[in-house]
Amino acid sequence: MTNAISARFKLDYPGFGLDVSLDLPGEGATVVFGPSGCGKTTLLRCMAGLERATDGHMRLDGEVWQDAQIFLPVEQRAVGMVFQEPRLFPHLNVKSNLCYGLARVPEERRILTLERIVEILGIETLLERRVQNLSGGEKQRVAIGRALLRSPRLLLMDEPLSALDLARKREILPFLQRLRKELKIPIVYVTHSLNEVLQLVDTLVVMEAGRVAARGPAEEVFSHLGLRRHLDSAMVGAVLETRVAEHDPAYCLTRLDYRGQALFVPKLEATVGDPARLHILSQDVSLALDPPNRRNSILNVLEATVVEVGPREAGSHQVDVKLDAGGPLLATITKKSFESLKLKTGTRVFAQIKAVKTMTPDQV
Amino acid sequence: MNFSEIDTGPIWLSLQLAGATVILLLIVGTPLAWWLAHTRNRWRTCAEALVALPLVLPPTVLGFYLLIAFGPNGWLGGPVKAVTGSALSFTFSGLVLASTLYSLPFVVQPLQNAFETVGRAPLEAAWTLGASRLDAFFTVASPMALRGYITAAVLGFAHTLGEFGVVLMVGGNIPGETKVVSIDIYDRVETLDFASAHWLSAGLLIFSFLVLVFVYTVNRRLPVRI
Incomplete structure (x- = not known):
């Protein structure tokens, strides 16, 4: 197992601190799990470059994104980000939304085609639609496709299912599992849903109060007796x-x-x-x-x-x-x-x- | 009495003044509104108050200070005279500058509102998709703020058209240079030419009404609703 992602962030906000040091595998899904307010979203935003940690280091496959001297702006990081809300551009239709990131990647660096993404996510019939007319689940699928077409070397997902009802979650989870299996892009997936953890996890990171409480393969982490402190007892x-x-x-x-x-x-x-x-x-x-x-x-x-x-x-x-x-x-x-x-x-x-x-x- | 007897010079001058002012305002107002919408700087409140000042200030007060600044001995008029040979007071350029200040809130406030409504979220999405700050501004923020731009342009135009006090103070009443419609109406009332004053006033009234109808219609019909 290669440790392709190396992330270290220290951040002090009033009433909230983040102090995290993680080496993560360059493949499969790392699920960051923890209660709301534990800093998991901030961690993700630091990795993307949307938040600048005072003391931060971020490397991907040896490429430095942030250290004491360097801070690569977010648009120069080959990162795909899926937010909690879809954040589709309302003035563009589905196809133009999908192509927004694609058009900004030089052809030789593209790893996915529009056709492939459309096929994986099952959105053929939506392409010419206005984004206002999509259901919540469809919107989030388009948002995932849009992020992937940016040809990211790291896919960050911030509770992408949390705003959806159970039926929509059931509609999207299989796509996420398919992505995890078929694409060779490491995924860092933030959630507070145990169900999503169990569906997707390869490597599990449990966070609490801005710190990593436990990390490792899911089988190993879940068997920590100390984990009870961090989990709802109905989840132990x-x-x-x-x-x-x-x-x-x-x-x-x-x-x-x-x-x-x-x-x-x-x-x-x-x-x-x-x-x-x-x-x-x-x-x-x-x-x-x-x-x-x-x-x-x-x-x-x-x-x-x-x-x-x-x-x-x-x-x-x-x-x-x-x-x-x-x-x-x-x-x-x-x-x-x-x-x-x-x-x-x-x-x-x-x-x-x-x-x-x-x-x-x-x-x- | 018919329309052909009315001197159309002041009307064209008013339209030129409003047009030039709106163009200048959009250029100056966009970065200013953007900054006000996004900054957490502690001077932001002061800057907002300054921008809103022309809303409450008597136009004569603004006009008085501008007259002094624009005059041949003023801090702005002096250097301009040294370069171009004439100061800014009682010139068309001076009127454009004065109108820009006077109509500033009518352009900056709708733009600021529009940028605040767009918010940071779609911009962050655009950045993560590889768009630079400027790219994201032109391809995401601006189209999403289109309604704000239309409102700003129309209100700025209409408000400049109707301005009187500042023009009188800074521009005076020079035909072809600073004599705009609102001054012309005042002149005609002074000389008891009520018929012409009626024509011009009614024209301005109807124009302003149509402009506002246009703004509200466009705002209702535009596809992007945020």
Whole structure:
């Protein structure tokens, strides 16, 4: 993995500071996740050059965009930016909006054609339309296309779905997944939606109060016991990277293979061998010392080992336990159960999973 | 009494004056309005007050100071006389300059409003798409502010056409040079030529009304609504 993007920014505004140092891979999607006001949008604006950090360094593939001496103006950075609102130009039609950036890139540096973008985003029928007559989802698709036609070497997306309703989000997410797979442009994607993180993430950066709280592959970051401090407790859980092993039409189930163990989920629209990303909330995992017997409705049980026990905070009845089930898994159990099971690092347990959330590519 | 008996010289002079003033105002007013719309400078409020001053100041006050400045011994008229041979007071050029100051708020305020309505967001989008500041101004901000430009130009033109006090102070009443319609009307009333005064006044009234109808129509019909 090459660390193609290197970004370091220090910024002091009244009541808000940003102090971030990140080395990010030059491919795939980096999702910057955190609550509103944590500085993720400012980070993105610093990377684009829309905000000038007093102490800032930004390099892309060895090309310096900002350091102590240099500050490349935003229009000279090969950056594609998609804002929260589409920001389409109201005096231009869809096609002219798309071509605005394209026309400002010399032909030899263009990496995408109008036809290709129109095809990927499915906007053939919109080209001659006035932008005022587009739906919210269509507008954001055009905005994404416009940013890509600028032939960026880095695509920055600032909560591009947050202004859309659920149906429009479902309309756009597959396009984003397709972009991530088909284009070799690194994407930095800012969001506060866990759902979007799970759909898109390759590398996860969790931000809080202007600082990076955690970063790494999603599987690893989500299994940090310390992450609970930064997340809504309804979001604490592990991410499991599995593959589709078999469909069972009789029961409408799909069997997934998770590093040699089986997990069953409601039937997925995916072919055998496809990757499937699961999110298992820690509160949906209970632990048992004995293997499950047949007098139990729980379908998914993984054999695991306790690897870490979270802090037993006074005033809380619960404790987080990190397990190794071939990959990380989190369980939240009561302190009472924890004591009676005499759990400690190395204990073999059976993790019973009550609910699983699936995220397969090309499907929301 | 018919129209042919009326000397059309003052009418043409008024139109020339208003035209020249509007062109000068758009050139000067655009950067000024842009700065006022975007700056966070602490002098901004003072600058806004200065621009708005001609709205509340008696035209005679403005005219008085300009007369002194434009005269052969004035800080502006003196150097101009040294170069061109004549000062600015009682000349057409002097009138254009005076009108520019007098009509400044009528051009700067609509432009400033328009630029503020456009805001920073579309400009940022244009910059990230590779447009330089000037490029983004001409291809995004200006077309989006088109209504503001039309309002500014028409109001500046109409207001210059109707100006009286400043012209009288700075320009006097020289036929073919500074005798504009509004002065001409005053003259005719003075000489009790009410019939001609009626023709000219009604003409100016109807013209001003049509101009405003045009502005409101255009503003309603223009495709770009922001």
